[in-house]
Amino acid sequence: EEQLVQSGAEVKKPGESLKISCKASGYRFISYWIGWVRQMPGKDLEWMGVIFPGDSDTRYSPSFQGQVIISVDKSISTAYLQWSSLKASDTAMYYCVRLPTLTIPRMDVWGKGTTVTVSS
Amino acid sequence: QTVVTQEPSLTVSPGGTVTLTCASSTGEVTSAYYPNWFQQKPGQAPRSLIYSTNDKHSWTPARFSGSLLGGKAALTLSGVQPEDEAEYYCLLYFSNSAWVFGGGTKLTVL
Numbered sequence: 001e002e003q004l005v006q007s008g009a010e011v012k013k014p015g016e017s018l019k020i021s022c023k024a025s026g027y028r029f030i031s032y033w034i035g036w037v038r039q040m041p042g043k044d045l046e047w048m049g050v051i052f053p054g055d056s057d058t059r060y061s062p063s064f065q066g067q068v069i070i071s072v073d074k075s076i077s078t079a080y081l082q083w084s085s086l087k088a089s090d091t092a093m094y095y096c097v098r099l100p101t102l103t104i105p106r107m108d109v110w111g112k113g114t115t116v117t118v119s120s
Numbered sequence: 121q122t123v124v125t126q127e128p129s130l131t132v133s134p135g136g137t138v139t140l141t142c143a144s145s146t147g148e149v150t151s152a153y154y155p156n157w158f159q160q161k162p163g164q165a166p167r168s169l170i171y172s173t174n175d176k177h178s179w180t181p182a183r184f185s186g187s188l189l190g191g192k193a194a195l196t197l198s199g200v201q202p203e204d205e206a207e208y209y210c211l212l213y214f215s216n217s218a219w220v221f222g223g224g225t226k227l228t229v230l
Contacts, residue, residue, distance in 0.1 A: 037166075037221075044221055044223050044224050045158070045160075045211075045221040045224075046221060047211070047219040061218065062218065095166070104171070105154045105156065105172075105213045105219065106156060106168065106171030106172065106175075106177075107168050108168060108177060110165045111165065112165050
């Protein structure tokens with residue numbers, strides 16, 4: 001079964017760093033794009049960016065450029081989303097998604113999400 | 121900043137038909153925006169229903185269909201079931217770095 005398994009919930013303080021993960025299984029990791037989507041509490045979905053594990057080609061939404069880093073470790077079929085200095089406004093659910101291609105954009109597999117809470 | 125607008129809420133009776141729309145602040149939505157539609161139920165991750173305007177995933181129920189309607193992307197549910205009550209989001213593709221979700225439509229089946 002093709003799936004994306006995300007890391008568990010995180011509770012952090014403002015200013016701390018964080019790296020959450022998304023482990024792929026059941027398919028060839030390096031052949032599909034992985035994207036990240038944010039959903040703040042009670043709010044809409046927001047597209048953050050996407051990475052192609054085969055060559056680490058990464059595209060960020062302008063709203064998130066410079067705010068987060070998207071990366072992969074091909075050896076363990078895992079994608080990451082990281083922050084160097086968290087803010088309270090980073091409190092949200094974060095989903096990773098699989099995209100077969102960017103030519104005809106579609107998202108066919110979703111992770112269950114990682115909840116990030118940033119509070120002093 | 122590009123804004124994608126959906127109806128905030130709609131209500132439909134079981135067995136009825138309802139159309140949700142997705143508009144862009146940049147103007148007419150065309151197939152070049154590759155409209156996608158997602159369903160999200162409370163406490164769950166979103167689920168993809170429609171991509172590239174009207175293409176369905178293998179798991180998409182036949183009662184869901186996508187189209188372009190009056191300059192907008194549209195999602196039509198025909199023969200609505202109680203389990204279709206959910207939030208529905210559209211997504212428009214503006215470029216490799218600019219994909220924008222709509223604000224979501226809360227669909228109530230009543």
